[in-house]
Amino acid sequence: MLFLQLLLQGIQTGALYALTAAGFALIFGATRIFHFAHGTSFTLAGYVFLFCWNGGLPGWFGTLAGIAVAMLFGLAMERLVYRPIQRHEGSFFTVFVAAFGVAVVVQNLVGMVAGRGFASVDTRLSLATEVLPDVFLAPIFWIAIAVAVVLFAALSAFLTRTHAGVALRALAQNPDLLRAYGLSSNRLSMLAFAVGSAMAAPAAILTAMTTGLNEAIGHHVMLISMAATIVGGVGSLRGAALAGLMLGVAESVALQFVDTQWAEAVSFLVLFAFIIFRPSGFFGVAQTR
Amino acid sequence: MSGPQIARRALMGTALAAPFIRPVAAQGSDPYVIGTLFPMSGPNGEYGTLFTNGAALAIEHAAQDRMLRRPMRIQAEDTQALPQQGVIGMTKLVNVDKAHYVLVGFTAVSKAVAPVGDRAKTIMVNGGAVGPDLAGLSPYFWNVIPLAHLETQAFLPFLMRRNLKRIALVYVDDPLGDAILGLLRTELPKTGGELAGTFSVPRTAQQFGPVAARVRQVRADAVYVASFGAQQAQIIKGLRDNGIRQPIVGYSALSIASVTALPEAEGVIFTSQKFDYTGGSEITRRFATDFKAKYGSEPGAYNANYYNAVRLFALLAKELEAQNTEVNGDSLRATLLRVREFDLVGGKGRFDDQGNMSAEIQVNEIRGGRVVPIT
Numbered sequence: 001m002l003f004l005q006l007l008l009q010g011i012q013t014g015a016l017y018a019l020t021a022a023g024f025a026l027i028f029g030a031t032r033i034f035h036f037a038h039g040t041s042f043t044l045a046g047y048v049f050l051f052c053w054n055g056g057l058p059g060w061f062g063t064l065a066g067i068a069v070a071m072l073f074g075l076a077m078e079r080l081v082y083r084p085i086q087r088h089e090g091s092f093f094t095v096f097v098a099a100f101g102v103a104v105v106v107q108n109l110v111g112m113v114a115g116r117g118f119a120s121v122d123t124r125l126s127l128a129t130e131v132l133p134d135v136f137l138a139p140i141f142w143i144a145i146a147v148a149v150v151l152f153a154a155l156s157a158f159l160t161r162t163h164a165g166v167a168l169r170a171l172a173q174n175p176d177l178l179r180a181y182g183l184s185s186n187r188l189s190m191l192a193f194a195v196g197s198a199m200a201a202p203a204a205i206l207t208a209m210t211t212g213l214n215e216a217i218g219h220h221v222m223l224i225s226m227a228a229t230i231v232g233g234v235g236s237l238r239g240a241a242l243a244g245l246m247l248g249v250a251e252s253v254a255l256q257f258v259d260t261q262w263a264e265a266v267s268f269l270v271l272f273a274f275i276i277f278r279p280s281g282f283f284g285v286a287q288t289r
Numbered sequence: 290m291s292g293p294q295i296a297r298r299a300l301m302g303t304a305l306a307a308p309f310i311r312p313v314a315a316q317g318s319d320p321y322v323i324g325t326l327f328p329m330s331g332p333n334g335e336y337g338t339l340f341t342n343g344a345a346l347a348i349e350h351a352a353q354d355r356m357l358r359r360p361m362r363i364q365a366e367d368t369q370a371l372p373q374q375g376v377i378g379m380t381k382l383v384n385v386d387k388a389h390y391v392l393v394g395f396t397a398v399s400k401a402v403a404p405v406g407d408r409a410k411t412i413m414v415n416g417g418a419v420g421p422d423l424a425g426l427s428p429y430f431w432n433v434i435p436l437a438h439l440e441t442q443a444f445l446p447f448l449m450r451r452n453l454k455r456i457a458l459v460y461v462d463d464p465l466g467d468a469i470l471g472l473l474r475t476e477l478p479k480t481g482g483e484l485a486g487t488f489s490v491p492r493t494a495q496q497f498g499p500v501a502a503r504v505r506q507v508r509a510d511a512v513y514v515a516s517f518g519a520q521q522a523q524i525i526k527g528l529r530d531n532g533i534r535q536p537i538v539g540y541s542a543l544s545i546a547s548v549t550a551l552p553e554a555e556g557v558i559f560t561s562q563k564f565d566y567t568g569g570s571e572i573t574r575r576f577a578t579d580f581k582a583k584y585g586s587e588p589g590a591y592n593a594n595y596y597n598a599v600r601l602f603a604l605l606a607k608e609l610e611a612q613n614t615e616v617n618g619d620s621l622r623a624t625l626l627r628v629r630e631f632d633l634v635g636g637k638g639r640f641d642d643q644g645n646m647s648a649e650i651q652v653n654e655i656r657g658g659r660v661v662p663i664t
Contacts, residue, residue, distance in 0.1 A: 006499050006502055009496075009531075010499070012498070013498070111334055116330070116338060117518070118519035118523060127529075128531050128532055134505065136505075136531055212519075216330075220493065255502070255503055259488075261462050263494065263496070265491075
């Protein structure tokens with residue numbers, strides 16, 4: 001029964017990792033910008049929801065507010081940070097340092113406004129009950145699964161059945177050709193940031209209910225997102241989502257076999273294994289030089 | 290080279306150096322530098338604010354009472370509760386800021402910075418970390434908080450009386466967690482208890498649902514949480530949300546607001562120093578009243594400890610000023626060992642040869658978001 005329990009908990013965690021990683025992968029895949037501040041979108045969305053919840057506002061309002069703030073932050077990063085850098089030299093390192101700097105500044109601002117410490121949404125949705133002998137499940141398990149499934153279905157439909165979605169995929173593959181067809185890569189880049197950042201918000205809200213938040217949580221989120229993007233195959237959305245799910249399950253199920261302190265290390269063992277044996281990830285395209 | 294040229298250069302050099310040349314009298318009124326090595330950001334940033342609030346109030350009180358001829362000022366360095374950041378901060382405090390006295394917290398940070406302070410003969414005072422090996426770390430390292438072994442000695446008989454004999458330990462993988470593990474391993478059997486299971490978690494761990502599943506397996510009477518900062522609140526929530534109904538117990542680090550305000554922490558039992566803010570000494574009452582007026586909340590043990598740490602410096606420096614002796618690590622230490630007993634918040638603070646202050650321990654329970662003493 002311990003294995004089943006760990007598997008179910010891993011699926012819940014993995015669903016949240018998948019949502020966050022997919023947002024990062026969408027941005028990175030379409031724009032090739034290493035958006036390190038994606039974790040900050042997550043943090044902001046979580047805290048905005050928390051403020052709304054604690055302020056007695058309805059959950060749907062908090063959710064929309066969280067999504068809006070995450071999107072606005074992503075758009076602001078694209079317009080005010082990444083685009084000016086890319087206008088000049090746009091090296092990977094400059095972009096990374098700029099994003100890291102913004103993440104640190106926002107982390108401190110969140111700490112100053114919301115307090116430095118643990119904060120969580122007080123809800124009975126996270127309270128598990130025994131559904132089978134020694135197997136505990138909380139209502140939020142089903143919510144996490146449902147949210148992940150619905151959002152991935154919606155994202156897939158958007159990317160395959162709408163002009164904007166198809167253009168986003170084209171931006172990822174050949175931006176020059178896209179411009180030759182008269183499409184604006186700047187607008188599409190903004191769209192990628194808006195949609196990718198919005199994907200982090202539901203995961204942040206569910207995390208606020210389950211494991212809780214602190215102002216530094218964005219760094220952990222980024223580690224997972226980066227690992228999932230590499231394991232899934234750089235540029236592959238479904239790869240990142242699948243890898244996020246797999247990392248969550250691996251982190252949890254590992255406790256059946258190893259001591260509790262190794263749970264997080266298992267995620268990174270998986271990452272190393274992929275880097276060594278399958279550097280292109282699940283769905284990445286292998287390249288030869 | 291002609292004479293006028295030299296004169297012009299000398300004049301220019303003197304003019305440029307003038308702002309940096311201070312009269313002896315001015316140096317004598319320079320503030321005493323109280324360095325702080327606290328986590329001011331990151332998941333343990335909450336502690337930095339708690340620690341600093343206590344120290345800042347003590348500086349205000351010392352100034353109001355005109356205890357010293359020179360003012361005191363805080364020079365803060367953010368450690369993020371990480372040893373390497375602590376060493377960088379300590380090196381700057383002793384070499385650049387010429388700190389007279391450094392306040393530290395967190396076991397791993399304290400152990401990392403102690404050699405730096407020892408070499409520089411700078412007094413370091415801990416009011417937040419409880420790792421038992423912090424006793425005797427250096428002649429210049431003092432503790433104004435009872436260390437974990439003292440908390441455990443008081444706590445284990447209490448647990449046995451409540452028939453909480455099989456203890457599962459969830460501990461952070463760092464020197465503090467290891468120290469508590471060692472203590473429970475040796476002390477529990479002596480009091481008739483046993484360690485039902487031990488579960489180490491990395492400092493960066495965020496997910497505790499799977500850990501709770503493992504903890505459930507050992508069917509313990511109580512779960513002892515030995516971590517700090519945001520993580521201990523996450524552990525408690527993770528355990529409660531995932532079917533752990535046994536009492537959760539721990540040590541003084543649980544007295545922070547993010548834990549006490551957590552609905553899942555209702556009923557958590559932990560030890561801390563004994564403070565009587567209403568019926569205690571005048572110093573204690575003044576501290577409690579002014580703290581509430583300044584910060585709008587009741588003071589906690591950490592606030593009091595760092596208040597005491599700074600007040601101790603003021604008392605020692607006052608003695609030295611009266612004797613016209615320079616205030617430095619050696620003179621402060623010699624005065625501490627000579628006087629031994631000081632009027633501090635909570636009553637008389639008595640120091641042993643290693644600079645450890647003894648204090649009474651009480652057992653508390655979190656009830657309705659408040660810490661209520663139950664012994």
